[in-house]
Amino acid sequence: MSGERVQVTIRKDLVEKARKFIEEQGGFDSLEEFLDFVLETVLEEEGPGSEMSEEDEEKVKERLRALGYM
Amino acid sequence: MVSQPHGGRLVRRVAHGRRRERLLEEAQGMPQLELDDTRAADVANIAHGAYSPLEGFLTEEDYESVLLHMRLSNDLPWPIPIVLDTPSEAARDWGVGDEIALTHRGRMLAVMSVEDIYAWDRAEYAERVYRTTDPGHPGVAKLGEMGGLLVGGRLELLEEPPEPFQALRLWPIETRVLFRERGWRTIVAFQTRNVPHLGHEYVQKAALTFTDGLLIHPLVGWKKPGDFRDEVIIRAYEELIRHYYPPNSVVLSVLRMQMRYAGPREAVFHAIVRKNYGATHFIVGRDHAGVGSYYGPYEAWDIFREFPDLGITPLFIRESFYCTKCGGMVNEKICPHGDEHRIRISGTKLRSLLANKQMPPETMMRREVAQVVMEFDNPFTE
Ligand SMILES: [Zn+2]
Numbered sequence: 049m050s051g052e053r054v055q056v057t058i059r060k061d062l063v064e065k066a067r068k069f070i071e072e073q074g075g076f077d078s079l080e081e082f083l084d085f086v087l088e089t090v091l092e093e094e095g096p097g098s099e100m101s102e103e104d105e106e107k108v109k110e111r112l113r114a115l116g117y118m
Numbered sequence: 119m120v121s122q123p124h125g126g127r128l129v130r131r132v133a134h135g136r137r138r139e140r141l142l143e144e145a146q147g148m149p150q151l152e153l154d155d156t157r158a159a160d161v162a163n164i165a166h167g168a169y170s171p172l173e174g175f176l177t178e179e180d181y182e183s184v185l186l187h188m189r190l191s192n193d194l195p196w197p198i199p200i201v202l203d204t205p206s207e208a209a210r211d212w213g214v215g216d217e218i219a220l221t222h223r224g225r226m227l228a229v230m231s232v233e234d235i236y237a238w239d240r241a242e243y244a245e246r247v248y249r250t251t252d253p254g255h256p257g258v259a260k261l262g263e264m265g266g267l268l269v270g271g272r273l274e275l276l277e278e279p280p281e282p283f284q285a286l287r288l289w290p291i292e293t294r295v296l297f298r299e300r301g302w303r304t305i306v307a308f309q310t311r312n313v314p315h316l317g318h319e320y321v322q323k324a325a326l327t328f329t330d331g332l333l334i335h336p337l338v339g340w341k342k343p344g345d346f347r348d349e350v351i352i353r354a355y356e357e358l359i360r361h362y363y364p365p366n367s368v369v370l371s372v373l374r375m376q377m378r379y380a381g382p383r384e385a386v387f388h389a390i391v392r393k394n395y396g397a398t399h400f401i402v403g404r405d406h407a408g409v410g411s412y413y414g415p416y417e418a419w420d421i422f423r424e425f426p427d428l429g430i431t432p433l434f435i436r437e438s439f440y441c442t443k444c445g446g447m448v449n450e451k452i453c454p455h456g457d458e459h460r461i462r463i464s465g466t467k468l469r470s471l472l473a474n475k476q477m478p479p480e481t482m483m484r485r486e487v488a489q490v491v492m493e494f495d496n497p498f499t500e
Contacts, residue, residue, distance in 0.1 A: 075144070088137050100291065108295045115285050117296055117369065 053080070120297050120305060120396035121430055125171025125194055128290055128394065132165050132275045142276055145219035145226050149212060151204055151269075156340050158222035158279040159374040160200055163391075165228065165275035166289040168373070170394045175202035177234035177270030185246040188383065188424070195390065195425045197383040198247065201238075202230075203265040209235050212269075222279050234270035247380050250412055256342040257378045257409075281374065283338060283352065288371040293333065294396040296369065302330035306433065307397035309388045309406075310336045311377055313346050313354035313472075313491050315483045317463045319362065320438040320447035325401055332368045333397055334359075340376040342409070343499055348372075350490075350497040357490045381406070381413035382421035386428070393430035402432045439463060440481035472497060
């Protein structure tokens with residue numbers, strides 16, 4: 049996970065809602081942390097995540113080789 | 119090409135990295151439900167796509183649809199309910215939309231969003247799935263141990279449950295990559311809960327003759343007393359493969375899942391799971407997943423007619439026997455000779471020979487296999 053950050057613009061009313069959500073629900077120290085989490089969740093859960101990345105595939109192959117299947 | 123996963127997409131519900139850490143932390147504050155080994159295995163199977171398209175335990179709508187129609191509510195074939203039961207007391211305080219933590223042996227296993235909490239009728243379940251309510255049926259007896267409420271909802275795996283056969287446990291994503299790397303386009307899967315005798319070998323090799331590869335996929339996990347122990351089955355297959363199979367044609371891997379002994383319905387379920395592992399063909403045995411005389415010997419073949427949309431091809435290969443006249447393993451369809459020439463393989467006979475440490479005849483079981491089995495003090499579950 050790279051720690052480098054970039055700026056984006058987001059609709060103001062959404063930001064207000066997000067801040068309110070964090071205030072009420074807790075669990076996040078900042079708006080940034082909350083947004084990171086939401087994006088990670090969506091990308092992992094709903095995104096084209098079921099397609100394997102090359103890195104995932106390499107891991108699978110490594111295990112198969114280690115176990116003697118390949 | 120290997121089979122498309124059931125429903126078109128291989129499910130992956132395994133949390134990684136920071137998301138996993140966060141969910142582990144959140145799970146500490148959630149209501150917890152402790153699972154036994156069988157249900158923990160179901161959780162892992164769901165998360166790794168072995169039960170695709172399921173992303174969690176069945177909600178009531180799907181449950182009813184599976185009982186009545188052997189299909190999910192979206193019409194996809196699915197004959198066995200995959201459900202999470204709970205003692206009524208525990209779930210009373212949970213509401214739809216709550217997140218609960220599933221634990222196993224005291225460790226955090228998964229988080230689940232409660233989408234449904236519903237009562238179920240054991241007798242109806244038994245009648246539909248097992249076609250009997252006789253408590254002498256091992257699957258029906260298991261229902262009696264279950265809690266009175268079922269909880270449905272999607273889940274996300276946080277921690278792998280322990281696997282004693284780690285080196286033989288492959289997930290669908292792994293067999294799929296493996297099949298592709300081996301260049302296999304057609305793969306026949308063989309379900310088993312037995313040590314292999316010559317009849318099994320014959321059936322597998324008959325199928326392998328016109329497919330690229332064979333996946334031998336023994337079930338490990340709960341089985342009824344008197345069935346072979348998991349490690350005995352595995353050792354026996356390793357030995358058989360070492361001596362009698364070309365290594366490049368076969369993959370031996372375990373599938374942790376309980377036997378239900380639901381006969382025809384379970385045969386279809388077994389096929390669907392193997393489809394998710396990438397198999398294109400599935401061998402359906404005589405009295406597949408049957409027990410006692412609850413199901414007719416070929417009912418498990420007939421039921422496949424109801425599923426032209428299954429997406430994996432069932433192979434119905436007749437029971438085989440040794441014919442002294444033909445001079446080899448044959449079956450009814452290819453051998454014209456009378457009973458006096460036929461040496462039939464009796465499972466019961468084999469078990470009793472092996473239990474008494476007597477070498478079975480070579481027309482029934484490979485000597486190397488029998489030897490391995492007889493090395494175990496007691497090869498059967500208690
Ligand atoms: Zn013959």
